[in-house]
Amino acid sequence: MNNVKDIEYIKRFGANIRSLRIEKKMSQEELAYSSDIPISQVGRIERGEINTTISTVKAIANSLNLPIKNLFDFED
Known part of the structure; x- marks a missing residue:
């Protein structure tokens, strides 16, 4: 269980959330508010x-009005 936390995958996931948020023309603040999570957490996820x-993933997907699977649609 040494590689449970895949840093590169987590970064790519966050970058995809940021891209989807921008595509929806939402600010981090708007996403945080509609997801009921702190804005600082949105930033940490995206980074x-x-x-x-x-x-939290489900809340973000709901706020972006997207299926959860779209948040993971960054793999090759």
């Missing part, structure tokens, strides 16, 4: 600094 929870 790949934290490995977020499943419930």
